[in-house]
Amino acid sequence: MRTDFLEIGNGKAVDRDRIPHLAFDDFRSQAMGIVDGGGKVVQYFAYEDSGGIKLLAVLRTDRLLAAGCDAPEAYPAMSLTSEPFHLFERELAEQFAIRPEGHPWLKMVRYHPNYRGREDVFGNNYTEDIPGNYDYYAVDGEEVHEVAVGPVHAGVIEPGHFRFNCIGERVLHLEIQLGYQHRGVEQLLMNVDARRLPIIAEGIAGDTAVGHGLCYAQAIEALTDTTPDAGARIIRTIGLELERLQNHVGDLGALSGDVAFLPPANYCGRMRGDFLNMSLWLCGNRFGKGLVRPGGVRFPMTDVDRETLAGRLEELKPQVRHTMELLFATPSVRARFEECGAVSTDDAHKLGLVGPAGRACGIAYDARRDFPTEHYAQLIIPENAKSTGDVYARARTRADEVLQSMDMIESLLKDPVQTQCDLPSEFKPMSSAMVVTLNEAWRGEVSHCVLTGADGEIVRYKVKDPSFHNWNGLAMSLRDTGISDFPLNNKSYNLSYCGFDL
Amino acid sequence: MIKTLQNRFEQGYRTSRYPKEPIQLPERYRGRPQIVPDAPAELAAHCAAACPQEAIDADSKRIDMGRCVFCGTCERLSEGRFVKFTQDFEIATAQKEHLITDGSLPALADHAKQHFKKLFGRSLQLRQVSAAGCNSCEADLNVLATPFFDLARFGINFVASPRHADAIVVTGPISRNMKTALLQTYEAVPAPKAVIAVGSCTLSGGPFRGSPEITEGLDQLLPVDLFIPGCPPHPLTNLHAFLSFFK
Ligand code: SF4
Ligand code: SF4
Numbered sequence: 026m027r028t029d030f031l032e033i034g035n036g037k038a039v040d041r042d043r044i045p046h047l048a049f050d051d052f053r054s055q056a057m058g059i060v061d062g063g064g065k066v067v068q069y070f071a072y073e074d075s076g077g078i079k080l081l082a083v084l085r086t087d088r089l090l091a092a093g094c095d096a097p098e099a100y101p102a103m104s105l106t107s108e109p110f111h112l113f114e115r116e117l118a119e120q121f122a123i124r125p126e127g128h129p130w131l132k133m134v135r136y137h138p139n140y141r142g143r144e145d146v147f148g149n150n151y152t153e154d155i156p157g158n159y160d161y162y163a164v165d166g167e168e169v170h171e172v173a174v175g176p177v178h179a180g181v182i183e184p185g186h187f188r189f190n191c192i193g194e195r196v197l198h199l200e201i202q203l204g205y206q207h208r209g210v211e212q213l214l215m216n217v218d219a220r221r222l223p224i225i226a227e228g229i230a231g232d233t234a235v236g237h238g239l240c241y242a243q244a245i246e247a248l249t250d251t252t253p254d255a256g257a258r259i260i261r262t263i264g265l266e267l268e269r270l271q272n273h274v275g276d277l278g279a280l281s282g283d284v285a286f287l288p289p290a291n292y293c294g295r296m297r298g299d300f301l302n303m304s305l306w307l308c309g310n311r312f313g314k315g316l317v318r319p320g321g322v323r324f325p326m327t328d329v330d331r332e333t334l335a336g337r338l339e340e341l342k343p344q345v346r347h348t349m350e351l352l353f354a355t356p357s358v359r360a361r362f363e364e365c366g367a368v369s370t371d372d373a374h375k376l377g378l379v380g381p382a383g384r385a386c387g388i389a390y391d392a393r394r395d396f397p398t399e400h401y402a403q404l405i406i407p408e409n410a411k412s413t414g415d416v417y418a419r420a421r422t423r424a425d426e427v428l429q430s431m432d433m434i435e436s437l438l439k440d441p442v443q444t445q446c447d448l449p450s451e452f453k454p455m456s457s458a459m460v461v462t463l464n465e466a467w468r469g470e471v472s473h474c475v476l477t478g479a480d481g482e483i484v485r486y487k488v489k490d491p492s493f494h495n496w497n498g499l500a501m502s503l504r505d506t507g508i509s510d511f512p513l514n515n516k517s518y519n520l521s522y523c524g525f526d527l
Numbered sequence: 528m529i530k531t532l533q534n535r536f537e538q539g540y541r542t543s544r545y546p547k548e549p550i551q552l553p554e555r556y557r558g559r560p561q562i563v564p565d566a567p568a569e570l571a572a573h574c575a576a577a578c579p580q581e582a583i584d585a586d587s588k589r590i591d592m593g594r595c596v597f598c599g600t601c602e603r604l605s606e607g608r609f610v611k612f613t614q615d616f617e618i619a620t621a622q623k624e625h626l627i628t629d630g631s632l633p634a635l636a637d638h639a640k641q642h643f644k645k646l647f648g649r650s651l652q653l654r655q656v657s658a659a660g661c662n663s664c665e666a667d668l669n670v671l672a673t674p675f676f677d678l679a680r681f682g683i684n685f686v687a688s689p690r691h692a693d694a695i696v697v698t699g700p701i702s703r704n705m706k707t708a709l710l711q712t713y714e715a716v717p718a719p720k721a722v723i724a725v726g727s728c729t730l731s732g733g734p735f736r737g738s739p740e741i742t743e744g745l746d747q748l749l750p751v752d753l754f755i756p757g758c759p760p761h762p763l764t765n766l767h768a769f770l771s772f773f774k
Contacts, residue, residue, distance in 0.1 A: 180655075294672075305552070305555070310556075314758065
């Protein structure tokens with residue numbers, strides 16, 4: 026299909042004037058056309074521009090496509106027939122009071138007043154400070170009962186509310202209400218002093234500090250025409266892969282714990298710590314905070330560092346491999362993982378699932394392979410797609426990625442890495458430009474989109490964590506699943522509350 | 528079965544001997560900041576201006592560890608001539624003023640409340656509440672349950688119900704949307720109870736300071752007994768704080 030959308034590059038700045046500004050109806054029909062033809066929504070948001078409100082969409086096929094238009098006050102919802110827009114349209118309504126008419130499920134996303142001071146689309150009264158203040162979707166019937174969990178959960182974990190409608194043990198529907206973690210991140214990023222930006226970016230989701238830190242740094246680099254040296258790109262790649270290892274290994278242990286098979290639960294907990302300590306060695310922070318900054322990295326990889334990290338990895342690798350073998354060879358584990366919480370490929374496409382959650386359903390997309398940044402173009406990223414979409418597929422995908430990440434890091438530590446850690450402290454972004462950055466963090470596609478104004482000031486900073494796509498995948502997994510399998514499904518995704526809530 | 532046993536042998540015994548034996552953290556780890564007292568005033572001012580957290584007072588040459596996110600910018604900029612981060616992770620304090628430091632910290636154990644030691648010294652049950660934490664602070668508390676730290680060997684546990692808890696451990700900058708749930712959880716903990724604030728966010732708003740969506744400091748809402756700085760605090764910082772304050 027021919028469209029007016031402009032092809033853009035990942036992490037390449039474009040002059041905002043070059044982005045096609047379409048009539049709204051053309052914008053809408055072309056965007057829907059691209060998505061209905063198999064495209065996905067990377068970004069779709071509104072921003073203020075010379076007194077008016079504009080929309081911008083970045084879609085992806087095997088390319089990245091961008092176009093914008095003037096925002097109407099209301100319009101016929103795209104989600105009605107083009108499901109991947111569903112949450113983006115709700116976010117648009119919440120942030121800018123633009124009403125998608127006929128939207129199949131127009132409810133708030135994060136519970137905050139809109140940025141324009143307009144009448145609230147959802148009719149909320151924000152002087153009441155509880156986002157759970159909302160009529161939940163309810164299933165009628167004498168035998169139906171509801172289970173409400175959260176916002177404060179039983180473990181040491183972020184807050185969110187889960188509402189189950191059940192018949193006996195069987196979940197008919199799970200509704201997930203988030204927003205408790207909302208810190209006003211996008212507004213902060215647009216208004217604070219530049220020196221605070223990397224600190225905030227790394228705190229968007231602390232378990233994805235490198236992923237978000239990279240998206241931020243690449244955006245600033247694109248807007249200032251800065252290219253990090255080859256060594257920095259290798260160190261950043263190692264940082265992102267370590268983050269993947271920490272989280273995947275930890276979650277595989279937690280999955281094992283959830284099916285009451287304790288050996289891998291304990292081993293993984295400890296080994297996850299060892300991967301966190303590799304990040305600590307590299308940059309002084311277990312979560313990789315402070316490693317990535319615009320222009321490169323702040324810490325070198327000396328030969329001593331290389332040997333230390335390679336030595337630790339060499340010791341860990343067989344332990345991890347054997348623990349994975351033990352986990353997946355244990356019949357009681359297989360019995361619980363298999364056919365639990367399955368999502369069909371078709372549903373996964375409609376929900377727009379990304380990362381391991383998408384790959385578990387047969388969607389091979391991996392930003393490291395499809396839109397490579399840093400050192401990824403030189404690495405081989407396997408497809409990792411599975412077909413069953415169940416807990417087993419999600420766990421297996423993540424275990425496969427664990428083994429691959431260890432190989433990648435091992436190969437990157439083989440040769441000396443030279444980088445210049447003397448980074449510029451001031452940046453002057455180019456004026457009236459736009460950049461979108463994508464990275465495959467451990468949960469999937471993280472994306473930041475930055476628009477600058479006439480003086481190079483940031484006029485819009487849009488953040489998208491992969492959890493934005495995937496929470497509805499968890500809800501879908503619970504359909505017709507026993508409520509006691511909720512923890513297992515939840516861990517198989519392990520989504521971010523704060524990454525979603527911003 | 529053979530596999531299970533083989534794995535068990537391969538994994539070995541992993542529990543740390545801390546606090547009986549000291550632990551050395553790697554060189555790049557940024558623990559207690561040490562100010563160089565005779566650093567030139569311009570250098571101090573330069574660092575203060577570059578600090579993303581406005582945590583440095585150049586005149587008194589002090590760092591507010593409650594605001595600091597331990598990003599290391601000041602150390603890099605001054606090449607250690609104004610601030611140097613030590614590997615000392617034992618940095619929690621019992622009073623907010625103690626967080627503002629030139630590098631010397633009062634011993635936490637000396638400032639602990641004696642009645643807490645008596646009440647909770649042998650058994651301390653904690654209810655953690657994440658109030659918009661980024662999941663780093665939460666994760667590095669959670670990790671205390673893993674075999675390396677093995678918090679339970681000290682009689683300290685994280686529990687699910689606030690009714691079973693002796694203290695709440697709060698993380699995050701207390702978003703507007705979590706405030707009520709946090710206060711209700713606090714109410715549900717039976718008295719006498721302790722309040723522990725973990726991480727820069729909870730101490731001062733951290734990276735999110737200035738946002739209308741948050742509260743800049745848990746002490747504005749609740750009486751805080753124990754302040755644990757960091758972004759996030761190292762698990763050993765948390766462990767040291769719990770042990771020194773309650774045991
Ligand atoms: S380490 Fe702390 S005091 Fe130093 S610049 Fe960073 S936030 Fe400021
Ligand atoms: S203090 Fe730092 S690590 Fe802790 S919740 Fe806040 S941003 Fe995250």
